[in-house]
Amino acid sequence: MNNALLSDPSNQDALELAARFAAGQRDWKTALLHLDKLNMEKRADLMLMKATALQFSGLEDEAVKFARKAEAALRVMQKSVTSGADQIRFSIAVSLSLQRQFEKAVQWMLDSGKGSPTKEERQVIGGIYLSWSRHLKEQPPADRMKVLELLERGMQLSPDSQDLIMAFLNDCDELPISGEERHQHVARVLNGGGIATSFMHYYCGVQEWKKGDKEAARSHFELASSLNPGFGVISNNLAMAISSVSDNKDDLEKALTMMNELVKLEPENPFFLDTRGHVLAKLGQIKEAVRDLERSLLKTRNKKPAHVLLIELYQNLGMPDMAAQHQSMMLAEQNSAKPVLK
Numbered sequence: 451m452n453n454a455l456l457s458d459p460s461n462q463d464a465l466e467l468a469a470r471f472a473a474g475q476r477d478w479k480t481a482l483l484h485l486d487k488l489n490m491e492k493r494a495d496l497m498l499m500k501a502t503a504l505q506f507s508g509l510e511d512e513a514v515k516f517a518r519k520a521e522a523a524l525r526v527m528q529k530s531v532t533s534g535a536d537q538i539r540f541s542i543a544v545s546l547s548l549q550r551q552f553e554k555a556v557q558w559m560l561d562s563g564k565g566s567p568t569k570e571e572r573q574v575i576g577g578i579y580l581s582w583s584r585h586l587k588e589q590p591p592a593d594r595m596k597v598l599e600l601l602e603r604g605m606q607l608s609p610d611s612q613d614l615i616m617a618f619l620n621d622c623d624e625l626p627i628s629g630e631e632r633h634q635h636v637a638r639v640l641n642g643g644g645i646a647t648s649f650m651h652y653y654c655g656v657q658e659w660k661k662g663d664k665e666a667a668r669s670h671f672e673l674a675s676s677l678n679p680g681f682g683v684i685s686n687n688l689a690m691a692i693s694s695v696s697d698n699k700d701d702l703e704k705a706l707t708m709m710n711e712l713v714k715l716e717p718e719n720p721f722f723l724d725t726r727g728h729v730l731a732k733l734g735q736i737k738e739a740v741r742d743l744e745r746s747l748l749k750t751r752n753k754k755p756a757h758v759l760l761i762e763l764y765q766n767l768g769m770p771d772m773a774a775q776h777q778s779m780m781l782a783e784q785n786s787a788k789p790v791l792k
Contacts, residue, residue: 459487460487465484465485466496469484469496470499473499473503478506482500482504492523498516498520498541498544498545500516501513501545502548505548514548514549518545520541521546524541524542539559542558543558546558552579552581556575556579559575572608572610575604575607576607576613578604579605580604580611582600586600594625601614601617605639609644609646610645612678615645615649618639629657636650645678648673649678651673651677652670655668655670655687656687659691664695665695667687667691668688674688682715686709686721688708689708689726692704705729709722709725712726713726718749721750723743724746726742727740727741727742728743739759740760740764740767753779753783754784757780760772760773760776
Protein backbone atom coordinates (compact mmCIF):
# COMPACT_ATOMS: atom_id res chain seq x y z
CA MET A 451 0.00 0.00 0.00
CA ASN A 452 2.75 2.46 0.94
CA ASN A 453 4.80 1.43 -2.08
CA ALA A 454 1.83 2.00 -4.36
CA LEU A 455 1.33 5.51 -2.97
CA LEU A 456 5.03 6.31 -3.25
CA SER A 457 5.08 5.34 -6.90
CA ASP A 458 1.72 7.03 -7.63
CA PRO A 459 0.41 9.37 -4.89
CA SER A 460 -2.88 9.79 -6.76
CA ASN A 461 -3.64 6.06 -7.07
CA GLN A 462 -7.30 5.93 -6.05
CA ASP A 463 -7.33 2.27 -5.03
CA ALA A 464 -4.26 2.69 -2.83
CA LEU A 465 -5.66 5.89 -1.28
CA GLU A 466 -8.95 4.20 -0.47
CA LEU A 467 -7.20 1.19 1.07
CA ALA A 468 -4.94 3.48 3.12
CA ALA A 469 -7.94 5.51 4.30
CA ARG A 470 -9.84 2.39 5.35
CA PHE A 471 -6.79 1.04 7.17
CA ALA A 472 -6.28 4.33 9.05
CA ALA A 473 -10.00 4.47 9.94
CA GLY A 474 -9.79 0.91 11.27
CA GLN A 475 -6.93 2.07 13.50
CA ARG A 476 -9.01 5.10 14.52
CA ASP A 477 -6.27 7.32 13.14
CA TRP A 478 -8.73 9.90 11.85
CA LYS A 479 -6.15 12.53 10.93
CA THR A 480 -4.37 10.14 8.56
CA ALA A 481 -7.69 8.87 7.21
CA LEU A 482 -8.68 12.44 6.33
CA LEU A 483 -5.37 13.06 4.56
CA HIS A 484 -6.12 10.15 2.22
CA LEU A 485 -9.85 10.84 1.89
CA ASP A 486 -9.20 14.44 0.83
CA LYS A 487 -7.39 13.11 -2.25
CA LEU A 488 -10.16 10.72 -3.31
CA ASN A 489 -12.81 11.28 -5.93
CA MET A 490 -16.05 10.73 -4.01
CA GLU A 491 -18.55 11.22 -6.80
CA LYS A 492 -21.18 8.48 -6.52
CA ARG A 493 -19.29 6.99 -3.55
CA ALA A 494 -21.67 7.32 -0.62
CA ASP A 495 -19.52 4.93 1.43
CA LEU A 496 -16.51 7.24 1.16
CA MET A 497 -18.61 10.30 1.97
CA LEU A 498 -19.85 8.55 5.10
CA MET A 499 -16.32 7.54 6.07
CA LYS A 500 -15.19 11.14 5.67
CA ALA A 501 -18.13 12.41 7.72
CA THR A 502 -17.17 9.96 10.48
CA ALA A 503 -13.49 10.99 10.35
CA LEU A 504 -14.48 14.67 10.51
CA GLN A 505 -16.78 13.99 13.47
CA PHE A 506 -14.06 12.24 15.47
CA SER A 507 -11.59 14.97 14.52
CA GLY A 508 -13.81 17.60 16.13
CA LEU A 509 -14.89 19.15 12.81
CA GLU A 510 -18.60 18.69 13.48
CA ASP A 511 -20.01 21.24 11.01
CA GLU A 512 -18.03 19.68 8.15
CA ALA A 513 -19.12 16.23 9.35
CA VAL A 514 -22.78 17.24 9.13
CA LYS A 515 -22.26 18.54 5.58
CA PHE A 516 -20.68 15.32 4.33
CA ALA A 517 -23.20 13.17 6.20
CA ARG A 518 -25.99 15.05 4.43
CA LYS A 519 -24.35 14.36 1.05
CA ALA A 520 -23.91 10.71 1.98
CA GLU A 521 -27.56 10.39 2.99
CA ALA A 522 -28.75 11.87 -0.32
CA ALA A 523 -26.54 9.48 -2.31
CA LEU A 524 -27.63 6.49 -0.20
CA ARG A 525 -31.32 7.22 -0.70
CA VAL A 526 -30.78 7.32 -4.46
CA MET A 527 -28.98 3.97 -4.25
CA GLN A 528 -31.74 2.47 -2.13
CA LYS A 529 -34.27 2.93 -4.93
CA SER A 530 -32.37 0.74 -7.37
CA VAL A 531 -30.47 -1.90 -5.36
CA THR A 532 -31.38 -5.57 -5.47
CA SER A 533 -28.81 -6.71 -2.91
CA GLY A 534 -27.16 -5.14 0.14
CA ALA A 535 -30.33 -3.26 1.06
CA ASP A 536 -29.74 -3.72 4.79
CA GLN A 537 -26.28 -2.19 4.63
CA ILE A 538 -27.73 0.84 2.85
CA ARG A 539 -30.42 1.10 5.57
CA PHE A 540 -27.75 0.98 8.27
CA SER A 541 -25.63 3.57 6.47
CA ILE A 542 -28.62 5.93 6.18
CA ALA A 543 -29.16 5.59 9.93
CA VAL A 544 -25.49 6.40 10.58
CA SER A 545 -25.65 9.41 8.27
CA LEU A 546 -28.69 10.72 10.16
CA SER A 547 -26.87 10.19 13.46
CA LEU A 548 -23.86 12.15 12.18
CA GLN A 549 -26.27 14.96 11.31
CA ARG A 550 -27.40 14.86 14.96
CA GLN A 551 -30.86 13.68 13.91
CA PHE A 552 -30.74 10.91 16.47
CA GLU A 553 -34.46 10.42 17.03
CA LYS A 554 -35.03 10.25 13.29
CA ALA A 555 -32.17 7.74 12.94
CA VAL A 556 -33.66 5.39 15.55
CA GLN A 557 -37.13 5.70 14.05
CA TRP A 558 -35.71 4.99 10.59
CA MET A 559 -34.16 1.76 11.84
CA LEU A 560 -37.40 0.66 13.49
CA ASP A 561 -39.71 1.66 10.62
CA SER A 562 -37.58 0.36 7.75
CA GLY A 563 -37.04 -3.09 9.28
CA LYS A 564 -39.23 -6.15 9.15
CA GLY A 565 -40.65 -7.20 12.49
CA SER A 566 -38.53 -7.28 15.65
CA PRO A 567 -35.00 -5.84 15.22
CA THR A 568 -32.31 -8.38 14.37
CA LYS A 569 -29.06 -8.58 16.32
CA GLU A 570 -27.27 -6.45 13.72
CA GLU A 571 -30.08 -3.88 13.74
CA ARG A 572 -29.91 -3.69 17.53
CA GLN A 573 -26.17 -3.04 17.29
CA VAL A 574 -26.78 -0.11 14.93
CA ILE A 575 -29.50 1.27 17.22
CA GLY A 576 -27.17 0.91 20.21
CA GLY A 577 -24.49 2.89 18.40
CA ILE A 578 -26.99 5.66 17.65
CA TYR A 579 -28.02 5.94 21.29
CA LEU A 580 -24.38 5.98 22.38
CA SER A 581 -23.60 8.85 19.99
CA TRP A 582 -26.77 10.61 21.12
CA SER A 583 -25.77 10.38 24.80
CA ARG A 584 -22.26 11.68 24.09
CA HIS A 585 -23.69 14.60 22.13
CA LEU A 586 -26.08 15.42 24.98
CA LYS A 587 -23.21 15.36 27.49
CA GLU A 588 -21.38 17.97 25.44
CA GLN A 589 -24.30 20.43 25.54
CA PRO A 590 -23.92 22.86 28.46
CA PRO A 591 -25.19 22.54 31.03
CA ALA A 592 -25.01 18.74 30.84
CA ASP A 593 -27.95 17.04 32.57
CA ARG A 594 -26.61 13.73 33.90
CA MET A 595 -30.05 12.30 34.57
CA LYS A 596 -31.20 12.99 31.00
CA VAL A 597 -28.04 11.30 29.70
CA LEU A 598 -28.75 8.26 31.88
CA GLU A 599 -32.37 8.15 30.77
CA LEU A 600 -31.20 8.20 27.17
CA LEU A 601 -28.76 5.35 27.80
CA GLU A 602 -31.51 3.35 29.51
CA ARG A 603 -33.76 3.83 26.47
CA GLY A 604 -30.93 2.60 24.31
CA MET A 605 -30.41 -0.49 26.47
CA GLN A 606 -34.10 -1.32 26.28
CA LEU A 607 -33.85 -1.46 22.47
CA SER A 608 -30.30 -2.83 22.37
CA PRO A 609 -29.85 -4.89 25.56
CA ASP A 610 -26.69 -6.60 24.27
CA SER A 611 -24.79 -3.36 23.63
CA GLN A 612 -21.80 -3.62 25.96
CA ASP A 613 -20.65 -0.11 25.01
CA LEU A 614 -24.01 1.32 26.12
CA ILE A 615 -23.82 -0.52 29.44
CA MET A 616 -20.27 0.69 30.08
CA ALA A 617 -21.27 4.27 29.27
CA PHE A 618 -24.21 3.91 31.66
CA LEU A 619 -21.97 2.64 34.49
CA ASN A 620 -19.40 5.38 33.91
CA ASP A 621 -22.09 8.07 33.97
CA CYS A 622 -23.64 6.56 37.11
CA ASP A 623 -20.33 7.12 38.88
CA GLU A 624 -20.71 10.86 38.24
CA LEU A 625 -24.12 11.12 39.93
CA PRO A 626 -24.01 13.24 43.12
CA ILE A 627 -25.80 10.59 45.19
CA SER A 628 -24.78 8.10 47.87
CA GLY A 629 -23.10 4.82 47.01
CA GLU A 630 -26.16 2.87 48.14
CA GLU A 631 -28.50 4.94 45.97
CA ARG A 632 -26.16 4.48 43.03
CA HIS A 633 -26.05 0.73 43.60
CA GLN A 634 -29.85 0.54 43.69
CA HIS A 635 -30.07 2.53 40.46
CA VAL A 636 -27.58 0.25 38.70
CA ALA A 637 -29.26 -2.91 40.03
CA ARG A 638 -32.67 -1.72 38.80
CA VAL A 639 -31.38 -1.14 35.26
CA LEU A 640 -29.18 -4.24 35.03
CA ASN A 641 -31.77 -6.69 36.35
CA GLY A 642 -32.76 -8.25 33.04
CA GLY A 643 -30.29 -11.14 33.09
CA GLY A 644 -28.16 -12.06 30.10
CA ILE A 645 -25.13 -9.88 29.38
CA ALA A 646 -26.33 -7.30 31.93
CA THR A 647 -25.63 -9.75 34.78
CA SER A 648 -21.93 -9.82 33.92
CA PHE A 649 -21.80 -6.04 34.10
CA MET A 650 -23.63 -6.05 37.44
CA HIS A 651 -20.81 -8.22 38.82
CA TYR A 652 -18.25 -5.97 37.12
CA TYR A 653 -19.83 -2.93 38.80
CA CYS A 654 -19.86 -4.67 42.21
CA GLY A 655 -16.21 -5.60 41.71
CA VAL A 656 -15.25 -1.99 41.04
CA GLN A 657 -17.08 -0.85 44.18
CA GLU A 658 -15.35 -3.50 46.31
CA TRP A 659 -12.00 -2.46 44.84
CA LYS A 660 -12.67 1.16 45.79
CA LYS A 661 -13.46 0.06 49.35
CA GLY A 662 -10.15 -1.82 49.49
CA ASP A 663 -11.56 -5.37 49.52
CA LYS A 664 -9.56 -6.74 46.58
CA GLU A 665 -10.44 -10.38 47.28
CA ALA A 666 -14.16 -9.58 47.00
CA ALA A 667 -13.43 -7.54 43.88
CA ARG A 668 -11.64 -10.50 42.33
CA SER A 669 -14.61 -12.77 43.02
CA HIS A 670 -16.98 -10.41 41.27
CA PHE A 671 -14.63 -9.92 38.32
CA GLU A 672 -14.27 -13.71 37.96
CA LEU A 673 -18.05 -14.09 37.84
CA ALA A 674 -18.30 -11.25 35.33
CA SER A 675 -15.58 -12.81 33.19
CA SER A 676 -17.21 -16.26 33.24
CA LEU A 677 -20.45 -14.72 31.97
CA ASN A 678 -18.75 -12.45 29.45
CA PRO A 679 -15.39 -14.01 28.48
CA GLY A 680 -13.00 -11.89 26.47
CA PHE A 681 -14.56 -8.49 27.17
CA GLY A 682 -11.54 -6.21 27.53
CA VAL A 683 -12.44 -4.06 30.51
CA ILE A 684 -13.62 -7.02 32.60
CA SER A 685 -10.58 -9.18 31.74
CA ASN A 686 -8.25 -6.27 32.47
CA ASN A 687 -9.75 -5.69 35.91
CA LEU A 688 -9.70 -9.41 36.71
CA ALA A 689 -6.02 -9.66 35.78
CA MET A 690 -5.16 -6.63 37.95
CA ALA A 691 -7.11 -8.11 40.88
CA ILE A 692 -5.29 -11.44 40.50
CA SER A 693 -1.91 -9.71 40.46
CA SER A 694 -2.89 -7.80 43.61
CA VAL A 695 -4.09 -10.71 45.75
CA SER A 696 -2.50 -13.90 44.46
CA ASP A 697 1.00 -15.38 44.63
CA ASN A 698 -0.10 -18.57 42.89
CA LYS A 699 1.90 -19.02 39.70
CA ASP A 700 -0.99 -20.69 37.86
CA ASP A 701 -3.26 -17.75 38.70
CA LEU A 702 -0.66 -15.26 37.52
CA GLU A 703 0.03 -17.18 34.31
CA LYS A 704 -3.71 -17.16 33.64
CA ALA A 705 -3.75 -13.39 34.16
CA LEU A 706 -0.75 -12.99 31.85
CA THR A 707 -2.44 -15.03 29.12
CA MET A 708 -5.51 -12.77 29.33
CA MET A 709 -3.40 -9.63 29.12
CA ASN A 710 -1.29 -10.94 26.23
CA GLU A 711 -4.50 -11.42 24.25
CA LEU A 712 -5.73 -7.92 25.08
CA VAL A 713 -2.41 -6.24 24.26
CA LYS A 714 -2.30 -8.17 20.99
CA LEU A 715 -5.65 -6.59 20.06
CA GLU A 716 -4.74 -3.10 21.34
CA PRO A 717 -0.93 -2.79 21.48
CA GLU A 718 -0.90 0.84 22.66
CA ASN A 719 -3.72 0.68 25.23
CA PRO A 720 -2.12 2.18 28.38
CA PHE A 721 -4.50 0.39 30.77
CA PHE A 722 -3.70 -3.00 29.28
CA LEU A 723 0.05 -2.30 29.26
CA ASP A 724 -0.05 -1.13 32.89
CA THR A 725 -1.94 -4.22 34.04
CA ARG A 726 0.35 -6.57 32.14
CA GLY A 727 3.29 -4.76 33.71
CA HIS A 728 1.90 -5.45 37.18
CA VAL A 729 1.31 -9.13 36.34
CA LEU A 730 4.82 -9.53 34.90
CA ALA A 731 6.33 -7.89 37.97
CA LYS A 732 4.48 -10.34 40.24
CA LEU A 733 5.84 -13.21 38.13
CA GLY A 734 9.36 -11.87 38.58
CA GLN A 735 9.79 -10.94 34.90
CA ILE A 736 11.13 -7.54 35.87
CA LYS A 737 12.66 -6.33 32.60
CA GLU A 738 9.49 -7.18 30.67
CA ALA A 739 7.40 -5.45 33.37
CA VAL A 740 9.52 -2.29 33.13
CA ARG A 741 9.07 -2.24 29.36
CA ASP A 742 5.26 -2.33 29.61
CA LEU A 743 5.03 0.15 32.47
CA GLU A 744 7.27 2.68 30.71
CA ARG A 745 5.11 2.39 27.57
CA SER A 746 1.92 2.84 29.60
CA LEU A 747 3.21 6.10 31.10
CA LEU A 748 3.20 7.75 27.69
CA LYS A 749 -0.61 7.85 27.54
CA THR A 750 -2.06 7.15 30.97
CA ARG A 751 -3.45 9.94 33.14
CA ASN A 752 -2.95 8.45 36.61
CA LYS A 753 0.79 7.82 36.48
CA LYS A 754 1.50 7.45 40.20
CA PRO A 755 0.92 3.65 40.55
CA ALA A 756 3.24 2.98 37.60
CA HIS A 757 5.91 5.31 39.00
CA VAL A 758 5.73 3.61 42.41
CA LEU A 759 6.18 0.15 40.91
CA LEU A 760 8.92 1.32 38.52
CA ILE A 761 10.88 2.81 41.42
CA GLU A 762 10.82 -0.60 43.13
CA LEU A 763 11.65 -2.52 39.94
CA TYR A 764 14.58 -0.29 38.98
CA GLN A 765 15.99 -0.66 42.50
CA ASN A 766 15.73 -4.45 42.13
CA LEU A 767 17.56 -4.19 38.80
CA GLY A 768 20.38 -2.23 40.44
CA MET A 769 19.52 0.94 38.55
CA PRO A 770 19.19 3.60 41.30
CA ASP A 771 19.47 6.50 38.85
CA MET A 772 16.36 5.36 36.99
CA ALA A 773 14.55 4.80 40.29
CA ALA A 774 15.47 8.34 41.38
CA GLN A 775 14.29 9.70 38.03
CA HIS A 776 10.84 8.19 38.51
CA GLN A 777 10.75 9.44 42.10
CA SER A 778 11.41 12.99 40.83
CA MET A 779 8.84 12.66 38.04
CA MET A 780 6.21 11.44 40.50
CA LEU A 781 6.87 14.34 42.91
CA ALA A 782 6.80 16.87 40.07
CA GLU A 783 3.46 15.55 38.83
CA GLN A 784 2.02 15.61 42.36
CA ASN A 785 3.13 19.22 42.88
CA SER A 786 1.75 20.37 39.52
CA ALA A 787 -1.61 18.82 40.41
CA LYS A 788 -1.94 20.79 43.68
CA PRO A 789 -4.48 23.65 43.60
CA VAL A 790 -3.10 27.17 43.62
CA LEU A 791 -3.94 29.13 46.78
CA LYS A 792 -5.50 32.54 46.20
